[in-house]
Amino acid sequence: MTAPLRLVLFDVDGTLVDSQASIVSAMTASFQAVSLPVPDRAAILSIVGLSLPVAIARLVPDQPPRMQARLVDGYKQAYHAQRLQQGAAGSPLFPGARDVIDRLHATPEILLGVATGKSQRGLDALLEVHGLEQVFVTRQVADHHPSKPHPSMIATALSETGVAPGDAVMIGDTSFDMEMAQAARVHGIGVAWGYHDRARLAAARKVIDSFDQLPGTLAEFWGQEHE
Template structure:
């Protein structure tokens, strides 16, 4: 009897890549250009994972929708320019990320995907910069879904791959990722190296400290 198909979904920012420098830089540039007080670094990192309009609205709820839209556009422009300047160095892969992706991809019954608050353009550019084009069979982005923690991204990934929720996991660094996984009925695996304190990952089934721990964690979940 063949093994069932499995799906491993990764968040991107704070999970696969350390993009905090680019995010803080781009938020700062956008807010300064709009003459709006720049939020603290802690506040900026707390909203990573949300879709950009929702993230801005959460950072400056007191601002008008017009100003919020200006900040969204300013962020997009600043982030794009920063990525063009630095290339892959703007969002380096975390230690062990590439090895983990390659090892999982080598297992025939395991499919890989991403579920991210990034735009389609941003995700595609990141994947190309790191040479990861061949690994992810499903790519869910903010352009086509409600913001995390709504389960739409995970539900669509399951539908695209034909994998049952019981055979899927969502790996991420924020409460948004873990709450999204729970809402979709899939197992959430938190990571300790991202942008939310591990205490916030209460919906996770477990939290790993390094990518090296991922294979054994999956084997335990799926035994």
């Protein structure tokens, strides 16, 4: 019997790559450029995963739309400048990520995808710098969807790949990822190394502590080993 196609969707910031230093630095530069008090580190990391306009609105709900838009633009400019300067060093892959991605990518019935609050430009640049351009068959970004936790990204990924919800998982480090998975009726796997603590991942079916636990967790869900 032919194994059904499975879809493994990854969040990016805080799940695949550790970009917190770049995010905090770019947000700091954006706020300083308009002479507003810079939110503390915890506040900045708490909104990672949301689409940028939504994230900024949460950080400064009392600021008018025009100022929020300036902060969005300032963040984009600062982050882009950092990416050009630092390359892969600005957003390194988490330990074990590459090995597990390669292992899953080599499994014929498994398709890999991305569902991220990053822009198309930002995601494409990140994948290029890490040599992952050919790995992800579906890439859902903030440019084309409502912000997480709306299920639009996952629904589109399922439609593009033809995979049923029960044969798909969403892997992420934030409550937004797990709530999105729940809304889309796919399995949610939380990761403990990201930017939301374990207590905020209550909607996850399971939380893992390292990348090497992922293949076994998928095997549990799907009743098969991925050797």
